[in-house]
Structures are given as C-alpha cells and as structure tokens.
Amino acid sequence: MQSPIIGTKRRSSMKKIALCWVGTIVGIATAVVAWSELVSGDRLVYAKQKQTAGGMTTLSGDVRRPAHYVPGEVLVKFRNEASSSRIASLNVDMGAKELSALSMNAAVVHQYKLDGALSVEEAVLKYQSNPAVEYAEPNYLYQLQALPNDAQFGTLWGLHNTGQAVNGTAGRADADIDAPEAWDISTGSPNVIVAVIDSGIAYDHPDLAPNIWRNPGEIAGDGVDNDNNGLIDDVHGWDFLMNDNDPMDPVDLNPGGNGGHGTHVAGTIAGAGNNGTGITGVMWTARLMALKAGGVDRSLSTTGIISAIQYAIAKGARVINASFIGPECSLVFYDAVRAANDAGVLFVAAAGNGGDDGIGDDNDSTPNFPSNFSAPSVCAGQQTAALANVIAVAATDQNDQLTTFSNFGATTVQVAAPGIGINSTRPTSNITTALFHTFDSNPTGLGYAFGGTNSTWGFTNSSSFSQLNSLTDSPTGSYQNNTDSFAIGPLFSTTGQRGCRLDSRVRLQTELDTDGVLVETSPNTGASWQIINGTSGSSNGQFVPFTWGDVADGAADSRFRFRFISNASQVFDGVYLDNIRIVCVAGRPSATTDYQFFQGTSMATPHVAGLAGLLLSVNPTLTVAQLRNAILSTVDRKASLSGRVSSGGRINARAALTSVLPNSTVTVNKVGAGTGTVTSNPAGIDCRATCNGQFPQGSTVNLTATPDPGSVFAGWSGDCTGTGPCSLTPNGTVTATFNIAPPPPAASEGGGGCAIAPGATGDILLPTMFLISLAVLLWRMRRR
Amino acid sequence: MFPPRRRNGGIDSDSIRCSRLTKLVSVITPFGTENAMTCLPDLFHRLTQLVTVMMCVSAVWFSTSCEATNRNVTEPHALAPSTKPPAKRFAPYEVLVKFKGGISQQRIVSLLRESRTDVIAEIQQGRLYHVRTLDDRSVESTITQLTSYPEVEYAEPNYRYETQK
Numbered sequence: 001m002q003s004p005i006i007g008t009k010r011r012s013s014m015k016k017i018a019l020c021w022v023g024t025i026v027g028i029a030t031a032v033v034a035w036s037e038l039v040s041g042d043r044l045v046y047a048k049q050k051q052t053a054g055g056m057t058t059l060s061g062d063v064r065r066p067a068h069y070v071p072g073e074v075l076v077k078f079r080n081e082a083s084s085s086r087i088a089s090l091n092v093d094m095g096a097k098e099l100s101a102l103s104m105n106a107a108v109v110h111q112y113k114l115d116g117a118l119s120v121e122e123a124v125l126k127y128q129s130n131p132a133v134e135y136a137e138p139n140y141l142y143q144l145q146a147l148p149n150d151a152q153f154g155t156l157w158g159l160h161n162t163g164q165a166v167n168g169t170a171g172r173a174d175a176d177i178d179a180p181e182a183w184d185i186s187t188g189s190p191n192v193i194v195a196v197i198d199s200g201i202a203y204d205h206p207d208l209a210p211n212i213w214r215n216p217g218e219i220a221g222d223g224v225d226n227d228n229n230g231l232i233d234d235v236h237g238w239d240f241l242m243n244d245n246d247p248m249d250p251v252d253l254n255p256g257g258n259g260g261h262g263t264h265v266a267g268t269i270a271g272a273g274n275n276g277t278g279i280t281g282v283m284w285t286a287r288l289m290a291l292k293a294g295g296v297d298r299s300l301s302t303t304g305i306i307s308a309i310q311y312a313i314a315k316g317a318r319v320i321n322a323s324f325i326g327p328e329c330s331l332v333f334y335d336a337v338r339a340a341n342d343a344g345v346l347f348v349a350a351a352g353n354g355g356d357d358g359i360g361d362d363n364d365s366t367p368n369f370p371s372n373f374s375a376p377s378v379c380a381g382q383q384t385a386a387l388a389n390v391i392a393v394a395a396t397d398q399n400d401q402l403t404t405f406s407n408f409g410a411t412t413v414q415v416a417a418p419g420i421g422i423n424s425t426r427p428t429s430n431i432t433t434a435l436f437h438t439f440d441s442n443p444t445g446l447g448y449a450f451g452g453t454n455s456t457w458g459f460t461n462s463s464s465f466s467q468l469n470s471l472t473d474s475p476t477g478s479y480q481n482n483t484d485s486f487a488i489g490p491l492f493s494t495t496g497q498r499g500c501r502l503d504s505r506v507r508l509q510t511e512l513d514t515d516g517v518l519v520e521t522s523p524n525t526g527a528s529w530q531i532i533n534g535t536s537g538s539s540n541g542q543f544v545p546f547t548w549g550d551v552a553d554g555a556a557d558s559r560f561r562f563r564f565i566s567n568a569s570q571v572f573d574g575v576y577l578d579n580i581r582i583v584c585v586a587g588r589p590s591a592t593t594d595y596q597f598f599q600g601t602s603m604a605t606p607h608v609a610g611l612a613g614l615l616l617s618v619n620p621t622l623t624v625a626q627l628r629n630a631i632l633s634t635v636d637r638k639a640s641l642s643g644r645v646s647s648g649g650r651i652n653a654r655a656a657l658t659s660v661l662p663n664s665t666v667t668v669n670k671v672g673a674g675t676g677t678v679t680s681n682p683a684g685i686d687c688r689a690t691c692n693g694q695f696p697q698g699s700t701v702n703l704t705a706t707p708d709p710g711s712v713f714a715g716w717s718g719d720c721t722g723t724g725p726c727s728l729t730p731n732g733t734v735t736a737t738f739n740i741a742p743p744p745p746a747a748s749e750g751g752g753g754c755a756i757a758p759g760a761t762g763d764i765l766l767p768t769m770f771l772i773s774l775a776v777l778l779w780r781m782r783r784r
Numbered sequence: 785m786f787p788p789r790r791r792n793g794g795i796d797s798d799s800i801r802c803s804r805l806t807k808l809v810s811v812i813t814p815f816g817t818e819n820a821m822t823c824l825p826d827l828f829h830r831l832t833q834l835v836t837v838m839m840c841v842s843a844v845w846f847s848t849s850c851e852a853t854n855r856n857v858t859e860p861h862a863l864a865p866s867t868k869p870p871a872k873r874f875a876p877y878e879v880l881v882k883f884k885g886g887i888s889q890q891r892i893v894s895l896l897r898e899s900r901t902d903v904i905a906e907i908q909q910g911r912l913y914h915v916r917t918l919d920d921r922s923v924e925s926t927i928t929q930l931t932s933y934p935e936v937e938y939a940e941p942n943y944r945y946e947t948q949k
Contacts, residue, residue, distance in 0.1 A: 199947065261947045299944040301875050303914050306907065326945035328873060331938050332880050332912065350948040369945070380940055518876065531916075534876045602948035 071719035071732045072114045073099070073139040074123050078132050086132060094123055111139065119721035147180055148274035148284065152595060156279060157398050158268075158418025158607055167421045167597050171398030175650075177417065177607060179282060182614060182653035185661065187273055188283030189617035194269050194319045194609055195237075195312035197305060198262030200249035200292035200499065202427035203236045204588040205263065207278040211270045212236055213287035215315065229314065237290035238311060239553070240304040242530075244523070246553040247290035248585055249427045250499035254545045258296045260427040264598050265323050266290075267425030268606035269613065278595055279424055282610025282653065283617070289317050295550035296501045297533065300324050306336040313343045318616050320345055321609040323602035325352040325368040325407075329379035334387075337373050341389035346624050348609040349374070350601035351394045352407040360402065363392070363409035375412040389624040391612075391631060394641070395419025395604035396650050401640045406601055408644040414632055416641050416650045419604030425589070426596040427499070432586040434500065435492045438579055439469040447490030452563070455485030460576070470507075470578040473517070473564035478571040479510075488561045491525060492582060499585035500551040502532070502560055505543040507576040512537045515566035517575045519548045523555035543578060551582055611653050619660045630660045663694040664731040666701050669718075674711030674738035679704050687736075702727050705736045714739045874941035877917045878904070881930050881939040885911065891935060899929045914942070 074096070078087060087110075091098070095115035102109045114123050120138050127136035147153060147160065157166045159179035164171060193213055203212045213236060217227030220235045231238055237247040249263045266281075266288050273284025291308035294300030305322075312320050320340060337347050352368045354360045363372055374390035376383065394416040395406040402408060403420050437446055443459040448471070450457035458475040461468070471487060473479055494500045502519065510516045516536025520529040532549035552558065560582075564575060612627050622630070634656040635649025642648045668678045668691045677688050681702045684693030695701050703726040705713040713723060714737040720726035726734055879901065883892055889910065896903060901915035917926045923941050930939035 258947070259949075261949050264949075294945075294947060298947045298949075300947070301878075302880060302940075302943045302945075303875075303878075303905070303907070305945065323949075324945040324947045326873070326943055328941075328943040330880070330940055330943045332882065332907075332940065333943070353948045380938060382938075531876060531878075598949050600947075600949040605948075 070139040071728050072116065072120065074112050074114065074120060074127065074136055075139050076110045076112060076127050076136045077108070077134045078110075079134045090127075090130060090132070094118060094126060096123065116717050116719075116721070122721070146183070148183075148280045149276050150271075150273065150280045151277055152279050152423060155423040158422060159280070159282065161398060166398065166423070169398055169421055172400065175396070175398055175400040177282070177611065177650070178652050178654040182611075182657050183284070185654070185657045186614050186617045188270065188281075188285040188614060190285055190287055191620065192283070192319075192613045192616045193287045193289055193315070193317040194283075194321060194613045195289040195291050195308070195317035196262055196266050196269065196321050196606075197291045197293050197300070197308045197312070198249075198265055198321070198323060199258045199260075199294050199296070199298070200239065200247045200262045201236075201266045201288060201290035202249045202260065202263040202425065202499075202585075202589060203247070203288075203290055205267075205425050205427070205594065206589065207271045207275070207425050208263070208266055208288065210272045210275070211281075211283075211286050211288050213289040213315075229311075231311075234311075237292070238308070239292040239550075240307045240311075241292055241295050241301075242550050242552040244552045244554060246498050247292040248499035248553065249292070250296045250501045250550060251427050251429060251431060251585060252296035252501060252503070252547050253429075254503060254547045256298070257547050258294075258298050260425075260596070261298065261323070261598075261602065262290070262292070263427045264422075264424040264596065265321060265602060265606045267595075268422060268603060269321060269610040271425055282607055283613045286610075286613050286617075289315065294324070296503075296547050297549055302330045302333050306332055309336040309340055313340055313345055318345060318620075319609050319612045320347045321606050322347060322349040322370055323600075323605045325350055325371055325601075327366075327368060329367065329369050329372070329377055329384075331380050331382065331384075333370060334373060334377075334379055334384050337370060337387055337390060341387050341624060344624055345389060346609075346612050346627050347373075347387070347390045348605050348612065349390055349392050350605045351392045351409065351413045353405045353600050353602075354407060358405050360394075360404060360406045360408055363407050363412040366407075367412070368407060371407070372409075372412050374414060375409075388628060391415060391608055391628055393417055393419075393601060393605045393608050394645050395599070395601045396638075396641070397421075400636075400638050400650055402644055403599070405599070406604070409646075410643050411646055413645045414628075415608060415635055415647050416638075416645050417604040417607035418650075419601055419607075420599040421597055422599065422603040423595055423597050424603075426594045428585060428587055428589040428594060430585075430587045431583045432497070433581060433583050434494060434497060435489075435582040436579070437471075437489075437581075439471055443469055443471070449488045450486070451488075452483075452485035454480045454483040456480070457485055457487040457564070470576045471562075471580070472574060472576045473562075474574040477573075479515070479564060479566055479574040481566055481568050481571060483515075483564055483566040486561050486563045488526065489559055489580070492558050493556045494551060494553050494558055494582075494584060495556045496554070497584035497586075498553050500553050500582055501547060501584075502549060502551050502580070502582050503545065503547040504580040505578045506535070506539060506546040507541070507543045507578075508535060508537065508539045509541075509573040510536045510538075510575070511566070511570040511572060515570070515572070516564075518563040518565060520561045520563060521549075521551055522559045522561070523552040523557075525557040526559050526561070529561060543576070553584070608651055611651055611656055614653060614657055615660050618657060619662050621662075622660060626660070630656045634659050658696075661696055663696060664729075666693045666695060666703075666728065666731075667691065667733040668703065669733070669735040670738060671735055672714060672737040673740045674707060674714075676705055676707040676711050676713055676736065676738040678736050679706070700727055700729055701732075703734065703736075705738075707738055707741070710741050711738045712741045713737070874923065874943045877923065878942040879915050879917060879923055879926050879930065879939055880907075880912065880942055881915060882908075882912045882937045883910070883935055884937045887935045895930075895933055895935060899926055901926060901930075 095117040096112035099111040099113050124136050124138060127133045154164060155166050157171050158176055161171045161173060161176035163173040215235055218233060218235050219226050221233060223232060225232045233245040239247050249260050251260060252258050267279055268281055270281035270283040270286035270288055271279045273280035289312060291311060293304030293308045340347050349371045351363060351371050367377060371392040373387045374392045375386045392413040394408050394413050395403045396416045396418055397403050397420045439459055456474045459469050460472050460475045513536055516534055518531055518534040520531050522529050611631060615622060615627055615630055631651060632647040634652055635647045636652045637649040666685060668685055668687045679686050680693055684695060707713045715723040716726050716734050716736060718734040719728050719732035720734045896915060900918045900921055902918055903913055904916050905914040907914055917923060927939045930936050
C-alpha cells in the first residue's frame with residue numbers, strides 16, 4: 001500500500017535528516033492506520049468479487065489499485081442531515097462544491113467536487129473527523145461485478161454460468177457471455193434504442209415496462225398523428241401486421257402457435273435489471289421499440305418487416321433484432337437492410353433452427369435470409385454484396401457447444417451466443433373472449449350473412465363431424481367449380497382489447513392449392529378487408545384447431561369473413577368451421593409467474609443485440625462496422641465453433657465492451673520558475689513536448705515528475721496533490737510545479753535525503769534510503 | 785353425404801400457392817401418385833407425366849417463383865393429421881413490384897391495371913408497390929407478366945419468414 005502523502009523537504013544537518021525520517025515514519029504509520037480504516041469497507045467489496053482469470057479486476061491480497069475512484073470527488077453523509085448552514089460552512093472550509101444529493105432510503109448522500117486544495121484522501125479524513133458527518137468516502141469506481149438482485153438471475157446461465165443446473169441441465173462455469181464482468185463497465189443506457197421486429201412485445205410486463213421505448217413525438221390516445229409520420233398514436237411502436245397502434249404480443253396456446261416470442265426476445269435484450277424481480281436482460285436499462293410484423297402464426301411478411309425497418313431507422317433505433325428466417329431472398333428486404341446500414345443501424349439476425357428436421361443446416365450451402373445478407377448472396381438471380389451491418393447468430397448450449405438445431409456457416413454466420421434453456425419474459429396467459437360461436441343453438445340468430453358467386457354457405461346440423469353444428473361452405477355435398485362465396489360474421493368490438501386473434505376448429509377437404517378458404521378481417525364494418533390467412537388441401541377427415549391470425553386491436557366495428565374459392569376443376573367436400581373464437585390479452589402479466597424457457601437461434605440473437613446496445617451505451621458514436629468488428633473480434637474462441645462461424649467463437653460482452661471504451665485524456669500543465677519533465681506509465685505523456693495523453697477509459701495512469709538539474713519538484717495540484725506519485729483515472733488534469741532549487745546544502749547525500757523518487761519504485765526506495773541514512777547517521781556519531 | 789366421391793392428392797397444406805402449376809406437378813409426387821393415380825386411366829397417367837415433364841422443363845425458364853415450385857415437387861408431405869401448419873412461403877395473392885426510376889405515375893397505373901393487380905400500399909412513391917392479384921390469378925404468373933415489362937426493376941412474392949423459437 002502506498003501512502004497518499006509522502007514527501008518532505010530536504011534538510012542539511014544530520015539531526016534534521018533523522019527528524020525528517022522519524023516524522024515521515026510517523027506520518028506513514030498514521031496514514032496507514034487512517035487509510036486502512038477508510039478502505040476496510042472497500043476490501044470487503046473486493047473480497048466478494050468473482051476473480052476473473054487474467055481479468056482487469058483481479059486483485060491479490062490487500063493490494064488495491066491506487067486512485068480507483070473519481071478524481072476530486074467525495075461522498076458524504078451527515079448525521080440527521082445536519083443544518084444546512086453548518087454543512088455550507090464546512091464545505092467552504094473543504095473547498096467542496098455540491099454536484100448532487102443522492103437520496104438513498106430516506107437518507108441523503110452528497111456528492112462533492114473538491115477545488116484541489118485538499119486531496120481526496122485529505123478531504124475524506126477531514127470530513128470524517130467532523131462530528132456532524134456520519135461517513136465520508138471517495139467516489140469509488142466499482143460496483144465491480146455486482147450480480148443483479150433479480151429473483152431468477154440464477155437461471156440465466158447465458159449471462160452468468162457457474163455450472164449451475166438450469167431446467168435440469170448442468171452447465172460449465174464461464175460458458176457464458178461474461179455479463180457481470182461487462183456490467184462493471186456498463187449496464188446500458190436509456191439513450192440506446194433497440195428495435196424488436198417480431199410478434200410484438202408485452203410492453204406492460206413489469207419486467208419490461210421500465211425499458212419500453214416511448215415515442216417522444218406522440219401524445220398517447222389523442223387520436224392525432226402528432227409526429228406526422230402517417231401513424232396515429234404510435235406510442236410504443238406499431239403493429240405492421242394489422243396496421244394498428246398496439247404492438248401487444250398475442251398469445252396463442254394452440255400447438256405451433258406463437259407463445260410470446262417477441263416478449264421473450266425483448267426480455268433477453270433488456271429485461272429490467274436489478275429490480276428484484278424475474279430476469280434481467282443483457283442490458284439492465286435500454287429502450288425497446290416494439291415493432292410487430294408477425295403474429296400468432298409465427299410468420300412475418302416482407303412488407304411488414306420492411307415497414308418496421310423503415311420505422312426503426314426514422315425513429316432513431318441503433319440496433320434491430322431479427323429473430324426470424326426464411327429460405328427466400330427478397331430484394332425488397334435486402335434494400336431495406338441496406339438502408340439501415342446506410343443509416344448506421346445494426347441488424348442482428350438469427351442463423352435459423354435447421355428447418356423442418358430441426359437439425360442445423362449449413363447456411364453457406366443452404367442460404368437463409370435475412371441471416372445470409374451478412375455475406376455475398378444471390379438474391380432473385382442478382383448478386384448482392386455483403387451488408388456490413390448484419391450479424392448472423394448461431395446458438396450455443398451450457399457447455400459452449402453448438403446446439404444440434406443451430407444453423408451454421410463458416411462465412412455466412414459470424415458468431416454464436418447462448419440459445420437453449422433461455423429463461424425470459426412471457427406475456428400474460430390471462431385472456432378474454434371477445435366472440436365465441438359454437439353454432440350449436442340457434443346459429444341463424446348469430447347474424448351471419450352469406451353471398452358471392454355460387455354461394456351455398458350455411459350451417460350443418462350433422463353431429464357426425466362436429467359437436468353439434470358447424471358453419472360450412474357446402475352443407476349438402478361438395479362445393480361447385482368456380483366458386484367465390486363468403487360468410488360474413490356479425491359485428492364485434494376489440495375496443496380496449498389488445499393482442500386479439502381469430503381461431504377455430506377446421507375440417508377441410510379441397511383441391512390442393514387451387515381451391516380453399518381465405519379469411520379476411522375488417523376493422524370498419526366491412527368497408528375494407530385484409531386477407532389474414534388461407535388454407536387448402538385436406539385435414540384427413542379431422543377437425544383440427546387452427547389459428548387464423550391476428551385481428552386489429554381497438555376497433556369497435558370489426559368483422560371477419562370466410563371466403564371459399566375454387567377453380568374450374570375437381571370438387572370436394574369443402575370446409576367446416578366450428579368454435580370460431582376471438583380472444584384477446586387481458587390484464588398485465590403478474591411478474592411472478594410470467595416467465596418461460598425457450599430455445600432457438602431466436603434466443604441467441606437478442607444476446608448479441610443486447611451486447612450491441614451495451615457497446616453503444618459507452619460509445620454512442622460507434623459505426624455499424626465498428627460495432628460489428630467489436631463483437632466479432634472479441635469472441636471466446638471455441639473448438640466446437642471453429643469452422644462453424646466466421647469468428648470461431650461465442651460472444652464475450654466484457655471483452656467487446658473493453659475494446660470500444662472511448663479514450664480519455666490526461667492533461668499535464670507545468671508551472672513554476674524551475675523546469676522538469678512529467679512522464680506517464682503507461683506511456684503516452686512525456687511532458688517536455690507531449691503534455692496530453694490518450695488512455696483507455698477505466699485504466700489507471702501513473703505520472704512521475706522528474707526535476708531538471710537545478711530545479712526541484714514542488715508538488716501536484718489539480719486532480720493530484722502532494723509530491724508523491726500521481727495516480728489518476730483518465731479525463732484528469734494535473735499541474736506540476738517545478739521551482740528553482742535552493743543553494744546546494746553543505747552536507748548533502750546528493751539527491752538523497754527525503755526526496756522521494758516518484759513512481760512505482762517508491763515503496764522499495766523508501767526503506768532502502770532509510771537504512772542508508774541510518775547507517776550514515778550511526779557512522780558519523782561513532783566518529784564523534 | 786359427406787364422404788368424398790374420390791380422394792384428392794392427399795397433400796396436406798395450408799396455403800393457396802403456386803396455383804395450377806403446382807397442382808399439375810404435384811400429381812406425380814410419390815405421395816400424390818398413390819392416391820390420385822388409383823382413379824386415373826393409365827393413358828391419362830402417361831399424358832399427365834408428359835405434361836408434367838414439359839412443365840418442369842419450362843419451369844427452368846421461369847425466375848425465382850419456379851424455384852419455389854420445384855421445391856414443392858420433391859417436398860415430402862405427411863398424410864398424418866396436421867397440428868402444425870407447414871411454413872407458408874409467401875402471402876397469398878400478394879406481389880411486391882419495384883419500378884425503375886423515372887417512370888411516370890400514369891404508366892405505372894396502366895401497367896398495374898394491365899397485369900390485373902390492385903394496389904394495397906405504395907411503399908416508396910413512384911418505385912415500390914405492394915399489390916394484390918385479382919381474378920384468382922396466381923402470384924407466379926403475375927410476377928412473370930410484371931417482370932416482362934422493361935419499366936419493372938423486379939417483382940417478387942411477399943415472402944414470409946418464420947420466428948426461430
């Protein structure tokens with residue numbers, strides 16, 4: 001441990017040398033005692049830290065890095081918030097100016113900036129000696145690797161893997177993205193907007209709500225397009241699938257349906273961190289933009305996606321999460337992602353889950369999009385260049401192995417991230433039924449209207465297929481050729497409802513692909529219709545549950561319509577519909593039970609999107625190319641990923657963050673009649689000529705002042721004080737004073753005495769010189 | 785009353801896609817053959833095969849859309865009751881068409897009318913249009929027609945992408 005204040009003046013006589021040393025020793029001892037008391041709490045914090053192999057924060061024994069606190073700042077808590085005049089007069093004495101008053105559980109902690117007359121250490125000691133002060137301490141730079149207090153944090157192996165069993169599967173320590181280590185540097189920022197193009201987000205989930213983006217240009221619920229972007233009341237985003245202002249994530253409990261995909265993805269990016277409940281995202285704090293472009297049937301159309309991309313660009317998102325793929329390359333889609341690239345928006349895409357067989361495919365030979373926009377592609381016959389803003393993401397497991405389902409690609413997939421056994425937020429399972437038709441009693445009273453070409457729509461009373469009745473296009477046999485008939489349902493309302501969808505049971509037999517049933521919905525009594533789904537072929541004589549799709553939210557006069565269409569060849573039995581139902585999300589998730597485990601490259605992707613957000617939180621000026629490079633070049637390389645992803649590794653959030661920390665400046669001024677040099681360790685400053693240095697943020701810079709012959713170093717001011725070595729974290733300014741040396745003393749040891757050579761060797765030099773001086777003293781006394 | 789007069793191809797699918805072209809091709813898939821051929825005369829069987837071969841050959845000349853069609857030929861279709869609908873490759877009856885720069889609005893309107901489409905949305909003014917095919921016209925044939933115009937930069941289906949949970 002180094003004493004903060006070392007240094008005395010030269011004395012010429014032996015007695016003075018001796019006195020000097022005694023004084024110094026006493027001084028050191030006093031400082032050590034005071035300091036050890038001061039830092040005892042600090043040591044406790046260090047003791048709790050996880051040691052990282054080779055990490056920057058590994059500390060051994062009691063050695064602590066000097067000046068690991070904000071230069072020139074102290075935190076003070078007064079007993080019972082002593083009278084303000086007393087505080088004010090004390091602060092004048094200290095040369096302290098209040099920066100902020102932090103409220104902590106009814107108590108107030110004051111953050112002061114010192115004017116430089118007192119060092120931080122001196123100020124702390126002085127404050128502590130005042131009876132009005134309960135405690136005072138430097139503004140330490142740590143909260144090092146503090147684990148968040150979220151109740152289910154232990155399940156988030158992807159963020160922090162200690163080998164714990166998650167969902168019944170054990171893992172391996174450190175097969176994670178090093179999130180706690182990254183949180184030392186940043187836990188996110190409300191200034192970083194991450195857009196989630198997906199099935200929507202349960203924006204009212206208590207673990208997401210604090211991090212949901214709000215459109216600053218729009219006034220909620222006033223029915224006016226305040227920001228003139230053509231969309232009315234787009235407060236949290238937009239539903240580009242149903243073209244309404246509610247991007248709520250619908251819940252579909254039918255097999256294969258969407259069970260809260262977008263909400264899960266959003267939680268992994270930025271579930272509210274350290275809030276005592278549920279999970280945390282890679283970012284504790286962010287702004288999640290909810291862009292719904294798909295729905296309950298798990299598919300997203302090109303048109304919905306590109307509109308969402310355009311919105312994200314226009315509204316300032318810096319990262320887009322795209323947890324979806326398809327085999328088709330769309331030029332329209334490519335152009336939209338290229339526009340995002342031009343606008344500096346990163347696009348993080350899932351590599352895909354192995355297609356129908358669920359066994360990972362090689363995207364190099366079986367292209368999937370938008371994932372493959374990350375590499376040169378052939379798109380609709382045209383050659384398209386790789387887009388610098390696209391990162392394709394494969395999925396790893398708790399042991400850093402590529403999951404069996406994950407697609408890969410030595411050139412087309414760039415990184416891997418955790419993607420199996422991922423716990424995250426889930427929309428509420430509390431749903432309300434807006435409409436439910438079983439057709440079993442008085443079906444004609446329900447208000448259905450039939451019409452169109454060759455229409456034979458009606459109700460069947462046969463119980464051989466349905467309990468008891470159902471709605472069918474052809475109650476008396478097969479349908480006819482060249483039919484385009486419809487059954488329009490009665491008016492229904494989704495006012496005050498969110499995340500609405502239409503489902504039913506279906507029995508189907510039609511000529512495949514040419515004859516079938518289409519479902520359309522209208523938010524305006526039938527003035528305009530939107531096709532939401534269509535089906536044809538056979539259900540093999542069975543009624544099967546079928547989710548038709550999403551219904552516009554908040555529309556008072558809605559209708560649905562089933563259209564039956566056939567061509568000029570082959571006729572079959574047609575379609576039967578039963579238990580037609582419109583259900584919506586009701587109430588908000590409870591926060592205690594609304595979490596669930598998912599797996600997929602969809603879950604790996606938001607780990608990377610969240611990391612990109614963290615990078616932007618510390619360095620908002622990063623370009624997409626820099627972001628991509630920071631993520632790709634800092635991965636933990638794994639043998640299992642070699643040749644499978646271009647970077648050969650799984651992302652490491654700490655390493656990526658460290659690589660993008662903006663440099664900070666240390667500035668040295670020299671004053672006084674004397675001359676000398678100030679040098680830095682690490683190198684960067686050699687203040688004869690170079691008095692400014694750029695250093696990585698978070699590092700410690702040690703400055704050494706060396707007087708020229710004929711000069712003496714009189715001390716530091718500014719962010720350092722005293723005459724000893726000056727250690728500071730960057731973004732500091734110090735002034736070194738060099739004076740003309742006094743006339744040479746009669747008996748001098750040539751630079752010995754109490755002049756402390758600055759720098760790291762001071763600790764060894766001190767006792768050495770003490771012993772030499774002692775020897776000289778004894779030798780001279782013996783001669784007398 | 786309800787049992788069918790004859791069984792169709794038995795291919796379980798949930799979307800109306802690729803229209804007639806797919807239908808003709810799908811007749812000779814291993815799954816389709818088993819069901820459909822039992823009720824077809826042998827001569828007609830041969831004829832259908834010939835037509836199918838011709839369709840496949842001609843398909844090579846088509847652009848993207850036929851690639852999708854060809855995939856359907858070899859795609860195995862399960863006969864078991866479906867609980868999960870197969871992925872839909874594109875939205876039924878919808879096309880995205882991009883015109884080259886500097887084409888007049890009148891020309892665009894007349895070309896879209898000529899190819900029997902209705903505008904759903906003008907995504908990029910004067911350039912990119914989201915349209916609906918009319919008269920039960922297939923997405924493929926509409927795209928083929930649109931791309932034959934020199935004013936059109938490209939036309940493609942409204943492809944669908946699936947979440948990767």
